[in-house]
Amino acid sequence: MSSKDFASLPLSEDLIKNVASLGYEEMTEIQELSLPAILDGKDLIAQAKTGTGKTAAFGLGVLSKLVLDDYRIQVLILCPTRELCEQVSKAIRDLARMMPNIKLLSLGGGMPFRPQMKSVAHGAHIVVGTPGRILKHLNKSSLSLDHVRTLVLDEADRMLDMGFQDEIDAIIDQTNKQRQTLLFSATYPKKIATIAKRVMKDPLRIELDSQVHEESTIEQHFYKVTSESQRLLGLQLLLDKFKSESAVVFCNTKQEAKDICKDLSKVGFSTLALHGDLEQKDRQENLVRFANKSVAVLVATDVAARGLDIDSIDLVINYHISRDFEVHVHRIGRTGRAGKNGIACSLHSQKEAHKISLLQEFLGQEIESETLPDRSVLKELKYRPQMSCLKILFGKKQKLRAGNLLGALTGEKGLKGDQVGKMHIFDYYSYVAIERQSVNHALKILRDDKWKGRAYKCMLIR
Structure with missing residues (x-):
């Protein structure tokens, strides 16, 4: 039996059957390296980019150890955004569909609080939540973490980037001290190392290459623009040139995302925006429409796009170079996933020359600027989704x-x-x-x- 075979692990027959029915043929690298340790009850630090199969790794691990007749919270999973909470919850429910009576609650911010309180009062095996909302439940005494056996910090670096350090510390202080702690992060900054040292017991550390994708997977292009008006035209030219079924345009600010979405819609592109000013129901609907390919272009800020876990994004365009080069890698990593090919384009001006120089050093590769496509590629009738x-x-x-x-x-x-x-x-x-x-x-x-x-x-x- 191959070491990549799920049947080689001490998982229940129901879990192994369900994994096969979901189309998981063999373990990904992160699953092969982390699952034995997770199942053995060890603390774990796993550094791996999005799309490597980490959710299934910790999902199978926590499901295998649940005591089904105990409806006190046994597993707490912290995620940076509501969207990622929903995606992690769905993934674990899919993994658990052959297990009877699993109760999982998603406690994201931006949702009505009282209905969540009532749901928590009826008990649950697993809670998936954002740090702010989990802490609110703890402060209102509607949630107890005394019986948590496994704590998962998913996208820990993003949670810290978003300013959740104090909330995470307060939550950890209220969890069962005998718990297992699993920390997943795309990067490993000093803040992560500090948390790990303080709250983990002799953790196993796994590090997958998180900075660059294989060259055959993501094709990067950089285009120089001479003015902001040419930047907008350049965006239209690239969208028309590549005619992707699913393209994400990343912006550095909420206002920029709103303006670009409006400008693209005016000239006939099928476009929606994703930014922090949207109400939850509108964010959810926009994500659904992008995921089901009824809209072709999603214009997003980085914070709003946290947890955007859609495998078939063909094209990513950086409207400006990100201020944080790890964010640049995270952005382009939205495409070229699961072994598929993807294209990442970045627009930059002379004012951003210093960023290009530093980005070259960060990526360890030379960046050559290309000329934008000719205006002749622009058609009156834009690409419309099927x-x-x-x-x-x-x-x-x-x-x-x-x-x-x-x-x-x-x-x-x-x-x-x-x-x-x-x-x-x-x-x-x-x-x-x-x-x-x-x-x-x-x-x-x-x-x-x-x-x-x-x-x-x-x-x-x-």
């Missing part, structure tokens, strides 16, 4: 599942399976991507159908 997005006002609370929705859409005289894209089911509403040419047919199918005796309420999101 999918549209429907919003249905039913969700988990109405017992709607993806299988039910797919069945309704593809029944007799319905759509073909390949005309239906990704589905996202939330508590009170759901989203489904539909091939653009078939969206009116899909709307008619759902409006003529019923779910549990009630007519489907659905709309096209534009």
Whole structure:
């Protein structure tokens, strides 16, 4: 049996079967190196970039050690953003779907507090949360961490960058001192080393190359601009040249993200923004639409894009060079994931020449600036996504599942399976991507159908 085979680990038969059903053929490097230590109860520091399989590593580890008839919180997972909390929660629920009665709560900030209090009062095996919201629950005495057996700090460097040092310290002080601590980070700055020394017991340290992707995976391009107006034109030229199904444009400020999104929309690009001023429901909807390919371009700030975990991003464009070169690596690492090829483009001016020089040194490679594509690549009709997005006002609370929705859409005289894209089911509403040419047919199918005796309420999101 190969050392990369999940069956070589002391995991339950249900977990091994489910891993296979999810399409995990063999362990990634981070899983192969970390899972034996996690299952053995050791503390762990794992330095690895996003997309290496770290969530499945700690997810399988914590699930394998749960005491299912004990509904006191046994596992606490801290994440920097609400979006990453939701993604980690979904990943662990997927891993646990063959295990009976697993209760997991996602306690992200920006969500109503009282419903979370009620959910916590009913008990849970696993809590996934942001530092600010977890600390609020602790201060309100709605949450106890006395029985936590495993504490996971996911994207620890990002949490510290975002100013969560005090919250993390306060939370750790209230956890069971006999716990196992697992720390995952893309980088290993001094602050991380300080935390590790203070709160971990003889941790195993695993370091995967986190600074650069293989050259065959990400193709980097740098383009020099002479003015801010040419920078915006350059962005349009690059989007038109590469015509990616999924492109992320990174900005350094919220206002810049808003302005660029508006400017791109005016000239016909399918664009949405992701920044800190958006309400949670709007952030969530924008992320869903980008993930299901009903919008082609996402204009985002770094903080808002934390936890953006979408495997099929083909193109990343840095509107300005990031102030932090580790952030530059994190940005371009959104593309070229899971062995796929990706393209990363960066726009820079003469004023940013010093940044280019320092970035060369940081990356350990020479940067050669290229000429922007000719204006002739600009077309009047911009690239439009192949999918549209429907919003249905039913969700988990109405017992709607993806299988039910797919069945309704593809029944007799319905759509073909390949005309239906990704589905996202939330508590009170759901989203489904539909091939653009078939969206009116899909709307008619759902409006003529019923779910549990009630007519489907659905709309096209534009």
